[in-house]
Amino acid sequence: MQIGDSYDTVEQIEGAMLQHGDTHSRLYLMQVEQNNWDELIPKMKDLAKKKSYDKILGRVPEEAIKVFQSNGYEIEAKIPGLYNGEKAGYFLADYLEKERGSCSEQELKTIESVKTIALAANSSLEDAHFELPSNLYVRKLNKNDLFAMVHLHEIAFKSHSFPINTAEYLLELVEQNHEFYGLFQEEELLVTAIIKIHNEESNVEIVDFATHPDYKGQNLSYYLVQEIKRDMDMSEYKTIYSLVRATSYGLNITFSKHGFSLGGTLLNNTVIRNNLESMNVWYSN
Numbered sequence: 001m002q003i004g005d006s007y008d009t010v011e012q013i014e015g016a017m018l019q020h021g022d023t024h025s026r027l028y029l030m031q032v033e034q035n036n037w038d039e040l041i042p043k044m045k046d047l048a049k050k051k052s053y054d055k056i057l058g059r060v061p062e063e064a065i066k067v068f069q070s071n072g073y074e075i076e077a078k079i080p081g082l083y084n085g086e087k088a089g090y091f092l093a094d095y096l097e098k099e100r101g102s103c104s105e106q107e108l109k110t111i112e113s114v115k116t117i118a119l120a121a122n123s124s125l126e127d128a129h130f131e132l133p134s135n136l137y138v139r140k141l142n143k144n145d146l147f148a149m150v151h152l153h154e155i156a157f158k159s160h161s162f163p164i165n166t167a168e169y170l171l172e173l174v175e176q177n178h179e180f181y182g183l184f185q186e187e188e189l190l191v192t193a194i195i196k197i198h199n200e201e202s203n204v205e206i207v208d209f210a211t212h213p214d215y216k217g218q219n220l221s222y223y224l225v226q227e228i229k230r231d232m233d234m235s236e237y238k239t240i241y242s243l244v245r246a247t248s249y250g251l252n253i254t255f256s257k258h259g260f261s262l263g264g265t266l267l268n269n270t271v272i273r274n275n276l277e278s279m280n281v282w283y284s285n
Helices: 037-051 062-070 105-120 143-156 167-175 221-233 249-257
Strands: 009-013 016-021 026-032 055-061 074-083 087-095 136-140 178-185 188-198 203-211 239-245 261-272 275-284
Touching: 009 037, 016 037, 026 037, 037 055, 037 062, 055 062, 055 074, 055 261, 062 074, 062 087, 074 239, 074 275, 087 261, 105 249, 105 261, 105 275, 136 221, 143 167, 143 178, 143 188, 143 203, 167 178, 178 221, 188 221, 203 221, 221 239, 221 249, 239 249, 239 261, 249 275
Parallel strands: 026 055, 203 239
Antiparallel strands: 009 016, 016 026, 055 087, 074 087, 074 261, 136 178, 178 188, 188 203, 239 275, 261 275
């Protein structure tokens, strides 16, 4: 597999929203308005082959499972109640290169170790709540914070699927139902989180964290997850979920301690800092 350095494309085919590109060598079916699966699935495969991608990932409702499985897809994760709190959502994968669908024995051991330790950390909301140190605070970000976000993203990300280190792209996200949270030390922005709101599905996805390199390893994202979950629990949204690097003890423990459940693992799914990573799916509803 070759890792690319261009930005991903987002386009609609057969009423489906697709994200694809060389960065992850992957086509991702993000959202579907219609259920014409028999027409959509071969078109996705044709596009993936044309672009020489290694993996196709679909996020689909439960009624689509059988048709995807009959086309060679395997279930990698499940989120009960993903769609409006009523219908389960599934992540299914088709590997166009066999090697992409397997991990080394050492990687699998690490992933299992992370899961075991994270699940053991699951606790009540009372036990999970940590008071912020007095020199830190968390708040929602707004357009006045764009410069600080761009600066942080420039130093936090070596590469990304999208131009996340530009104010223009962040403004586009605002128009596309995204919100931003930030953790500050005095006036310096140390950590950001980007959340995507799916109004029609009544769910929220935490899609990205960025941490200042000087503050890595301090698990500061814990406080952001705490604040986001508190806000979402008081909102009308039924489910909150996130894809987390499967070998990261800190983030997986963070989500488990905040009462999230483990939905499964997406193998070799996402390129992070030039490494192809498997991702655990955590959800709360």
